[in-house]
Every structure is written in C-alpha cells, then in structure tokens.
Amino acid sequence: MTGFDRDYGIYLVTDRGLCGERGVLDTVRQAVDAGVGCVQYREKHASDAEQLAEIAALAEIIDRRVPLLVNDRLDLAIAARRRGIVVDGVHLGQDDAPVGEARAVLGPDAIVGHSAETIEQITAIPGGVDYIGVGAVHATRTKPDHPPELGIDGFADLAARSPLPCVAIGGIQMADVAPLRRSGAVGAAVVSAICAADDVASTTAELVREWDRTSFA
Numbered sequence: 001m002t003g004f005d006r007d008y009g010i011y012l013v014t015d016r017g018l019c020g021e022r023g024v025l026d027t028v029r030q031a032v033d034a035g036v037g038c039v040q041y042r043e044k045h046a047s048d049a050e051q052l053a054e055i056a057a058l059a060e061i062i063d064r065r066v067p068l069l070v071n072d073r074l075d076l077a078i079a080a081r082r083r084g085i086v087v088d089g090v091h092l093g094q095d096d097a098p099v100g101e102a103r104a105v106l107g108p109d110a111i112v113g114h115s116a117e118t119i120e121q122i123t124a125i126p127g128g129v130d131y132i133g134v135g136a137v138h139a140t141r142t143k144p145d146h147p148p149e150l151g152i153d154g155f156a157d158l159a160a161r162s163p164l165p166c167v168a169i170g171g172i173q174m175a176d177v178a179p180l181r182r183s184g185a186v187g188a189a190v191v192s193a194i195c196a197a198d199d200v201a202s203t204t205a206e207l208v209r210e211w212d213r214t215s216f217a
C-alpha cells in the first residue's frame with residue numbers, strides 16, 4: 001500500500017501535556033493495541049535528544065504495526081533513520097521544511113503529509129505529498145493558533161475538491177467520525193480525544209469501531 005491509497009483510520013497525534021502521568025509511550029501503546037491507523041509524534045518543547053529517545057521508544061512499541069510519522073522535524077526524522085530507528089515519514093506544515101525535500105531525502109516509500117486550510121493551499125501543493133491534513137474541523141484548545149473553523153461541511157467541500165486524500169483534524173470527537181468519513185476523509189486525526197482520555201484503550205476502540213463501521217464516501 002502506498003501512502004496515497006492508505007486508510008489512516010483514527011490517526012493519533014501525540015501531546016505530552018495531554019497524556020499527563022500516563023505518558024506518551026503508554027498512551028501510544030494502548031492506542032495502537034486498540035487499533036489506531038497511524039501515529040504522529042508531535043512535540044514542540046523537548047530537546048532534540050529527548051525527542052530522538054522518545055521516537056526510538058515509540059518505534060519499538062509500534063513495531064511496524066502502523067506508520068510512525070514525525071511532525072515538523074524532517075531533520076529529526078532523518079537523524080532517527082540514521083540510527084536505525086523505523087520512522088515512516090513526516091507531517092510538514094506550510095512553514096516547515098519543503099515537502100519535495102522530504103520526499104527526496106526519505107525516498108518513495110515514505111509517507112509525506114502536508115497541512116492545508118484553503119482550496120488555494122491545496123491546489124498549490126507540489127508533487128510528492130501522500131495526504132493533506134485539513135483543519136480545523138472545529139475550534140480546539142490543543143492548538144490555540146489553529147486555522148479558522150471549517151465545520152464538517154467546510155471539510156467535506158475541501159475534500160471533494162482536493163486532488164489529494166484528506167485527513168481531517170481539529171476538535172474531532174466521537175460524533176464527528178462517521179460524518180467525516182462519509183464526507184471523504186481518509187483519516188480522522190485526534191489529539192485530545194485519545195491523549196486526554198481517562199481510558200485510552202476503550203476510547204480508542206470506540207473511535208476505531210465508529211470509523212470501521214462507517215462506509216466510504
């Protein structure tokens with residue numbers, strides 16, 4: 001399966017603060033066991049050494065069951081791979097390293113995700129991108145500087161016009177999963193819905209069931 005025709009399912013984006021005492025590693029372990037389709041390591045504050053150590057531990061826990069992507073930091077993804085750590089790709093925003101550079105360095109099998117919030121940004125995306133992260137579906141406290149709220153209908157409109165598969169992100173909760181999948185999302189990316197859950201295993205399993213039982217667009 002290429003990154004392009006992949007079903008990303010319930011796509012976990014990590015947040016150390018929201019994981020609290022349980023920690024990122026145990027949260028990811030439970031979420032992968034419960035069926036998430038992708039994990040993105042998103043850490044804005046730790047040192048490079050700390051992030052590399054955490055990426056290495058996550059790669060061991062995930063053990064190639066689902067893709068592990070690194071948010072923002074193409075350089076860290078490359079450094080991890082040089083150490084033999086299995087990193088499957090990157091998610092890069094509009095202000096991060098160029099997606100073409102990521103594709104060139106990580107190779108044809110890597111997953112390269114890119115963010116966009118308007119149809120102009122979507123149509124301007126160069127080749128080599130596997131999916132677009134489109135948000136914010138809803139306002140969210142997880143990313144105070146999130147793009148304007150699209151709502152489900154706004155997401156559906158962009159996904160219908162996009163030449164690339166779209167992963168929805170931003171304030172996604174259980175009730176959004178089915179409508180988003182019906183509107184063409186190839187994944188529903190969540191941070192707080194899983195990281196801040198009291199019971200990660202059962203919450204994730206419920207989200208995954210909802211995704212799996214909803215028909216494609």
Ligand SMILES: Cc1ncc(COP(=O)(O)OP(=O)(O)O)c(N)n1
Binds near residue numbers: 091092096
């Ligand atoms: C799946 C997915 N979609 C969008 C984003 C947002 O990325 P970006 O615009 O670079 O913002 P930050 O995550 O870096 O704050 C994402 N991370 N994942």
Ligand SMILES: Cc1nc(C(=O)O)sc1CCOP(=O)(O)O
Binds near residue numbers: 013133139140146
């Ligand atoms: C990382 C991120 N990007 C967004 C975007 O809209 O581009 S919203 C977001 C955070 C999503 O967190 P939660 O699932 O807790 O709402």
Ligand SMILES: [Mg+2]
Binds near residue numbers: 071072
């Ligand atoms: Mg970014």
